[in-house]
Amino acid sequence: SCGRRAGFVAMARLLLAAICSLAFGTSGTQAKIGAMDILFMADIGHSREDAVDLTSPWPMGKSAYEGAFSLYDGLRDYVENQGAQPDAIVVVGDVAYGGGDRQVLNATRNAFQRYLKGVVPVDKVFPIIGNHDVHFLGCSNAEYRPYSVPCYYGSQYSELRRSQPGLTYQQWRSSWLEFFPGLEKHARIPPSQNGRNEWTAPTRYNINLDEESSVYFIAGLMTGAFQLARTPDTPHEAMDSGYEGESAHDLQCQFVRDSLEEGRRMGKTVFVYFTHHFSFACDDWSLMRQIDVWIVGHKHYYWQNMEGGSVVVQEQRHYPTRILIGNGGFDEGHIDVVSFGRLREEAYKEGGAERVRLHFEIKDTCITDERCPSSSISIRAHCWVQCQDMPGGFDSGGGPRKATNSKHGFGFTFDAPRRRPVGPSAASVAPFNGTWKLQIGGATTSSMRWIGLQPCNKAAAVLCIVPVANESAASAFTFYDGEPTTSSARLAAWDEARGPMVLSADGRTFLRDKGFWDIKPGSAGNGEMRPSDGWVFKFMTMESGARQVADVAWSLEGDAEQLVHSEGSSLDLIAHAFSPQPPSSQLGTFV
Secondary structure (H helix, E strand, C coil): CHHHHHHHHHHHHHHHHHHHHHHHCCCCCCEEEEEEEEEEECCECCCHHHCCCCCCCCCHHHHHCHHHHHHHHHHHHHHHCCCCCCCEEEECCCECCCCCCHHHHHHHHHHHHHHCCCCCCHHHEEECCCHHHHECCCCCHHHCCCCCCCCCEECCECCCCCECCCECHHHHHHHHHHHCCHHHHCEECCCCCCCCCCCCCCCCEEECCCCCCCEEEEECCCCCCCCCCCCCCCCHHHCCCCCCCCCCCHHHHHHHHHHHHHHHHCCCCEEEEECCCCCCCCCCHHHHCCCCEEEECCCCCEEECCCCCCEEEHHHCCCCEEEEECCCECCCCCCCEEEEEEEEEEEEEECCEEEEEEEEEEEEEEEECCCCCCCCCHHHCCCCCCECCCCCCECCCCCCECCEECCCCCEEEEEEECCCCCCCCCCCCCCCCCEEEEEEECCCCCCEEEEEEEECCCCCCCEEEEEECCHHHCCEEEEEEEECCCCEEEEEECCCCCCEEEECCCCCEEEECCCCCCECCCCCCCECCCHHHCCCEEEEECCCCCEEEEEEEEEEECCEEEEEEEEEEEEEEEEEECCCCCHHHHCCCCC
């Protein structure tokens, strides 16, 4: 019996080891699936059963094409055929284009329950407010009213397609709370640091889905509306970002600051920011760069500011990672796919340190089966009237649909510490991170020279690196994507444009061209800059301990001296600490 008992114990140990290996990894570096798994989408239309709800006048019928129906079919396929078990859903504005109308909110709530088969509880669906959630026509420039005249809540409108009094603010808010009960049950309201603001859902709130998760969600109010005035009973804290009563978008800055403070108090390390639109953002960069991932909609397109499949490391980044996912169903003919996103948290250990990976996976539910766009006339264009059939997918009446991996390779991974460090943050180290004023010189000059940014010869909006007289005239720069193993980093200008230093098309001059806030003119909302556009500077450490930057030189370009790319040349580098704001406003993060 002892032999049998010993054999049983050995087998039990082997089984336990196998379970632990699957959960934690035999080497300590393998992945463990975390508890949080959410779906996110924006600008969603109606389900097939509700296609008649508020789909006129034109162009509101664009929210009830096959592409809009495919989103719900794809979600059904995802849970029914692929076994997905998401914990929650975040709709990043324009929630079926109803303006808070009770019939539309009720239909949307029921559609999620029906198509997801109840996998996501009704109180785990979280709406972010967009312009068509204020009034179903979107508070657009078609209002043609003085700025002070409100865009009214609800779905009432005149023959001129102007919003008309329908719902008071409190009626409108009560409808959202009724049909999306998670706004009361699970939304977290950050305390106001200045004691003046009382944040409320659904306009501005936070989400903490799991106490053990490293991720904290911030739901802001930037609707993308043209008409920003609201009814007199709208509280100050529920006013849209950018309303003329706010100086430098202070309201949104205050909310972001309060939310970051609350999340850090709870031990969170990763901050995901949801707003419907990208405009009228808080303009305090010391706050905004603490946002790790910023997800928006409004423009009916998909764009991300990093390469598909890339890995973004929190300690190395400078810019918020940005996703535009407005291709949820309202069809303006901008892109050939309808998509939703999945955010999956994965905890792992590396060298004894606890870390998390956030996998942002993009799923397509409609791949166009027509000419895309259908017309060169923008107001007539569409792409999702017909979708390709996906045999084996779910079919609600228009053909089988599946949730398939992004046709365009969209998606990425965000890597970060799982826990907040105990004690003060590690000091910045040039030239791999931190913000500094720089001197460059030595090899080809008789003295070190402060560097600044001035307009290049040909284009005033594009800046070149030039020598300046002293430290006060010097520009500040931030090192990011620093890699000590390869002694390399990219360089971002600390100015209003927030652009990286790139190499000119002729491979000669270092430029600060497009920045974080720049949107491509005439585009469907895609930005003009990716952090990876930045030139990768190489550095060398001399025997004396001094640093040099490789492959650069000073050169007279036209009538001005500029720092240029010069293979094989090198210059000495000295970095001087620069503090853009008092440390108390930095909330304990690296500069």
